Amino acid sequence: MMRRTWLRGVAALALAFSAPASIGAPQISPPNDIGVTAPASAFRQEPGSDYFLANYTEYETYLKRLAGESDRIKLVDIGKSSEGRTQWMAIVSSPANLARLDTYRDIARRLAKAEGLDDEQAHALAQQGKAVVWIDAGMHATETVTTQSQIHVLYRLLTGNDAETLRILDDVIILFGHANPDGLQLVADWYMRKTDPEKREFGSIPRLYQKYVGHDNNRDYFTSHMAETTNINRVLFRQWFPQIVFNQHQTGPAGTVVFAPPFRDPFNFNYDPLVMSQLSEVGAAMHSRLIAEGKPGSTMRSGAPYSTWHNGMERSIAYFHNSIGLLTEIIGGPTPERIPLVPDTQLPRNDEPMPVAPGPWHLRDSLEYQWSLNRAVLDYASRNRERLLFNIYRMGSNNIARGSRDHWTVTPRRIDALKEAAGDAPPPAEDGIGARAENRVATGLYDKVLRDPALRDPRGYVVPAGQADMPTVTAFLNSLIKNGIDVEKADEAFSLGGAKYPVGSFVVKAAQAYRSHVIDMFEPQDHPHDLEYPGGPPTPPYDIAGYTLAYQMGIAFDRIMEAMDGPFVRVPDLLSPEPGRIIGEGRAGWLIPHDANQSFTLTNRLLAAGIGVSWLKTSSRAGGRRLKPGAIWVPRSARALEILEEGTAGLGINAYGLPTTPLGELLALMPPRxxxxxxxxxxxxxxxxxxxxxxxxxxxxxxxxxxxxxxxxxxxxxxxxxxxxxxxxxxxxxxxxxxxxxxxxxxxxxxxxxxxxxxxxxxxxxxxxxxxxxxxxxxxxxxxxxxxxxxxxxxxxxxxxxxxxxxxxxxxxxxxxxxxxxxxxxxxxxxxxxxxxxxxxxxxxxxxxxxxxxxxxxxxxxxxxxxxxxxxxxxxxxxxxxxxxxxxxxxxxxxxxxxxxxxxxxxxxxxxxxxxxxxxxxxxxx
CATH class of the missing domain: 3.40.50.880 (Class I glutamine amidotransferase (GATase) domain)
Known part of the structure; x- marks a missing residue:
């Protein structure tokens, strides 16, 4: 997850490469006597050993083998990758739990959605349910520790019979996902292409390790454009609703072994505060387990630049869905290396409690840390099973309540306004009468500034039908739906907030469990002025500061400040654009408005067919409406009509027939090279x-x-x-x-x-x-x-x-x-x-x-x-x-x-x- 510039910095600090591990090193996961194949016996070389990477084909084969040998695992196909590989999810739990997966998934769904439940019912469901934890690997394919370690974590959970393992399997349903199958295949094959092990490297792979997006596969979560992102979002927010989402990365900050939560400020103001307090609990469990096992070198908060502000990452979008999102960044890889000497990391402090000495480091060392971190998270989930289940209900219920009544989100701008207003208030009084007066002033300031009725949060949003680019409106709403947001559609005209809306308009209510995500997609982000010191330079945010999707996509919407009742029907699944049509006979040809992005798709189809297409440089009229400059003119032909009939219907845009050729200057287009x-x-x-x-x-x-x-x-x-x-x-x-x-x-x-x-x-x-x-x-x-x-x-x-x-x-x-x-x-x-x-x-x-x-x-x-x-x-x-x-x-x-x-x-x-x-x-x- 670290940027390449940081990777280069870490490499520059390294003292020297160590010698490879000896051939006779003990196996990471020894064989067992219960018939489950150990990794050392299933792969050409044991994953985690020096100078070896197992690819996705080998991983997939091993998953299927495990599924045939153990009653603690079930394989689920969650969709295809961008290059057409099956993206597998391994569900691991006790045999009894696997036999009742539908029941436990329904309990997780009901508690996460929090609809129609009261506290008593939620407690009863939490008692019956099982904690659900998502743990993935391989998102950034050159971060190879996570994929090789998952093989061993699976094996150990399927073969372990110690009391802790059995308790975890009984209390927890674990969803092991692979985030980037294509990337693992590319990177592992590239690394292994050289016969001399000591010459193997993957720093020179020829293309991005996920098609189209590479590293940005972990920035796609709120738009959900990529196939892999959509597959994972479906599991997380539409099917399984895990209480913990564990996203594993590398590499650890220089001079340490691993970064684990909690994170530095700022956090986003839209999600429930219980997310952050529970995140700190799990993070503490992870660090404490490493320290208790004598594994030094973990760091948190100021040890790395990670924050919880941006919504686009897998672990961070979890916060906007009331789940605990975890990130680890660990050192290691198949080529042995050294932990460098960084003097500042050698002094123990709150954020680096147990420093690690510089020295040689092997992939197997990282795998042992990964096992401990996974174990810590699963142990926490087991011991807090009922509380996790109830708390995800509590946060969802809180969000429904916030969306159903007047509510205010406090942001830095509101605090600035409060400070400005407080500057005019009288100084604090020392006597009792004065203190009471001061309290009244403070209460008045609080109510006036932080509870200004004009600045309360919306109860929801109306996205009117009939916008100039309705296919983009559909794409926006589908991004919400892919993230588990409930979208409703009006089956007749209605009025809200003094405005009238046509049939087919869409409604997104704030009164839903994932309100935090709704608000974050419609409302502007207000990032704090995060300075290195007063008057000093700004501290860059982790990734970006402002990304409101409705703004980026140019969506027209109205904020509704009152109860949102009307003729609304919940959309059951992803939307398709309303079919467009050809309006009018078009004896001379057709005009297509330029407003919709999909008009370019239609233009390119026409140009590819050799049909003359032009832009009309002046405004025009067609079908009873005025078209802005740039309307697309298509002269009549049988082939043009065929393409327009299919294209308008499928793309969701209209074409307007004209009886005569429009007058005015044209820009004649050609298929561009x-x-x-x-x-x-x-x-x-x-x-x-x-x-x-x-x-x-x-x-x-x-x-x-x-x-x-x-x-x-x-x-x-x-x-x-x-x-x-x-x-x-x-x-x-x-x-x-x-x-x-x-x-x-x-x-x-x-x-x-x-x-x-x-x-x-x-x-x-x-x-x-x-x-x-x-x-x-x-x-x-x-x-x-x-x-x-x-x-x-x-x-x-x-x-x-x-x-x-x-x-x-x-x-x-x-x-x-x-x-x-x-x-x-x-x-x-x-x-x-x-x-x-x-x-x-x-x-x-x-x-x-x-x-x-x-x-x-x-x-x-x-x-x-x-x-x-x-x-x-x-x-x-x-x-x-x-x-x-x-x-x-x-x-x-x-x-x-x-x-x-x-x-x-x-x-x-x-x-x-x-x-x-x-x-x-x-x-x-x-």
Missing amino acids: IGLVDQYGGVMQADWTQWLLEQHEFPFRRVFPQELDAGGLGEKYDVLVFADDTIPFDKDSLYHPGRSSPQPEARDIPADLRSRLGLITTERTVPQIAAFARAGGTVITIGSANRLAELIGAPAKAALAKEGKPLPRTSFFIPGSLVSARVDNGQPLAYGMPERVDMFFANSQSFQATGSGAVPISWYDQENPLRSGWALGQDKLKGTIAIVDADIGKGKVFMMGPEVTQRAQPYATFKFLFNGLLYGPAVTAE
């Missing part, structure tokens, strides 16, 4: 972009630096896309650092992969990109890749700078948040956009035009543009440009400062990229 720039090893934002292009059926090829350096790009491509992080870091750059994948020696990788090697350079690559653009090509640069736009001569420059250097963090700091910007949607690059949009901004740049060839498409026009997250010095954005349409010679450079495709979440800004792909090569016509 798109090059998506990538690097050896993969760049996550490029691969997220690949996923987006595939979803909307854009034709493209991946392009690597050697091909760019060779030139002649205009012969093969119309558009080159440089996603965030594709331009290597330069210490003098005004743009935040890009990330570069490791570049192995050509001789160390297969010949068919060598063409991917290399990095974009100023000397070789930039002149070829400039020549491509000046000759008529289109270059799209996103986020940190805008450094390239300046290098090739775009008539715009970085605005957030002073004396040629980036603004210091004490002056300007927006660490992954949402900001509001104006949009000129009469420009082709912004066709289909609203007049104002929320942008994802992560230490991004903004621009100033330096020549007449730079047209502002979107810009910041407010002193306080922050919509969700955290911003210092946000006023410095005012008057700067977010999106630029720049001319270079005969070509175009579209500069997009914010990360408009970030993790495929900001649907509201996808059109900037999609329009750019088609607009650059388009030709003006009448």
Whole structure:
């Protein structure tokens, strides 16, 4: 889970590699006499031994073998991975519990949902039920400890007959999941490809270790785009409702063995506080078990940067579902290493109670720690079985109550307002009469500021039918449903809060067990001003600070502040877009509104079939409605009608027939030849972009630096896309650092992969990109890749700078948040956009035009543009440009400062990229 920069730092601190373990080392999990095959007998080499990694095929075979040999395990297929492998979950418990799984799953569901139960009934169910614990492995596939250790944990639980094991099996249902089957297969096979064990490594794997997302597979949980994420969310929040979610990672902070909870502040203000107190309990049990067993080197809180703020990770989304989310980060791997000497870790303190001495370390050492950590969590679950079950009900019940009455969430802004109001209050009194008066003042301040009726939490939300981009509304609601949120649909028109809503509108009530997640997806995050010291630089949040999904996806919704009763029916499962249709005869052809992202999918189908498609540059009328500039014109033909009939119905968008060809200037589109720039090893934002292009059926090829350096790009491509992080870091750059994948020696990788090697350079690559653009090509640069736009001569420059250097963090700091910007949607690059949009901004740049060839498409026009997250010095954005349409010679450079495709979440800004792909090569016509 650690970023590569931290991994490199740990490697730099290492003293030396130790010698490999002796061949005669004892087995980690010795054979038994009950007929269950030990790992040493099932694999070509025992998992956990030096220089060996078992792959997913071997793991899967062993799971099936265990399931045939033990009555303590049941295998469940939870879905397919992105590459089509079966994602298995092993359910481990006593034979008696396995025989009644449906009963215990129903108890877990009823308590977690907390609907229609009172405390007495909940206590009765908690007495009958079994604790449910999810433990996964392999999410980040190069973090190999977790996958190899799970093999041994399973074996030990299936063969152990000690009192503790039997008690755990009787009290707990354990769900062992594998989070990334494809990644384990890739990484293990890559590591084992060399016959000389001491030359094995996986630092040079050729692509991301999960298709499209790599490390970001643990940032996908609230959107749930990826197949693996959706499979796990289904288990966690729609089927099994575990009270504990244990997500295992590596590597441990330098000089320690393992990080385990609790975490540093801040925590998110939306979830139930009981989550955090129970999290601390389990964390204490984990550290105490290690120390009691003489296993030093655990750290917590300040020992690492992890917090509980961001919702997108597996263990953190658990908090918004009333589950205890655990994260461990442990040292180790198949290649032996050393624990480095880090002096600060050698002094015992609260957050590092038992330091570990520097010295050699083997994978088998990590596996013993993993066993202890798993054992500690399961022992806690066993001893607290009934309390865990009742408390998940209690939190769900609390959330239902909060959503059913007036409730206020206290955030840093409200505390700032309270402090400001308190500044006008009289000083504290010392006598009794004065003290009573002071109490009245304090109560009045509390009620006035922290219980302001205008600032209470909504009882829920209405998402009206008839929005311009209803397929995106469907995608948003499906993200909620995948996370166990109850969504309702109106089967007739209704009124709420003085507004009228049409039939088919959606309702999301706050009065449900997972209210915390509902609020977090609709309301802005208000991250504290977390400074290293008063007046000092900000402490970066772990991951990002603001991510409100409804804002990112451009969803129109109304907050409802009263009871939400109406003709509502709960949606039973994932939604499909309401079928679109062709409206009118269309004797001349059809117009398609530009508002829906799926209009690009339909456009690409038409272009692929050789059908002429154009954008109408002026506004128009069709089907009794006014269409904004950019409406898509399709002349009549039998083939066009066939594609439109199928496409409108399946994609959920309408087409409007016209009796005559519309008048006005057109942009005639052509199938674009798109090059998506990538690097050896993969760049996550490029691969997220690949996923987006595939979803909307854009034709493209991946392009690597050697091909760019060779030139002649205009012969093969119309558009080159440089996603965030594709331009290597330069210490003098005004743009935040890009990330570069490791570049192995050509001789160390297969010949068919060598063409991917290399990095974009100023000397070789930039002149070829400039020549491509000046000759008529289109270059799209996103986020940190805008450094390239300046290098090739775009008539715009970085605005957030002073004396040629980036603004210091004490002056300007927006660490992954949402900001509001104006949009000129009469420009082709912004066709289909609203007049104002929320942008994802992560230490991004903004621009100033330096020549007449730079047209502002979107810009910041407010002193306080922050919509969700955290911003210092946000006023410095005012008057700067977010999106630029720049001319270079005969070509175009579209500069997009914010990360408009970030993790495929900001649907509201996808059109900037999609329009750019088609607009650059388009030709003006009448």
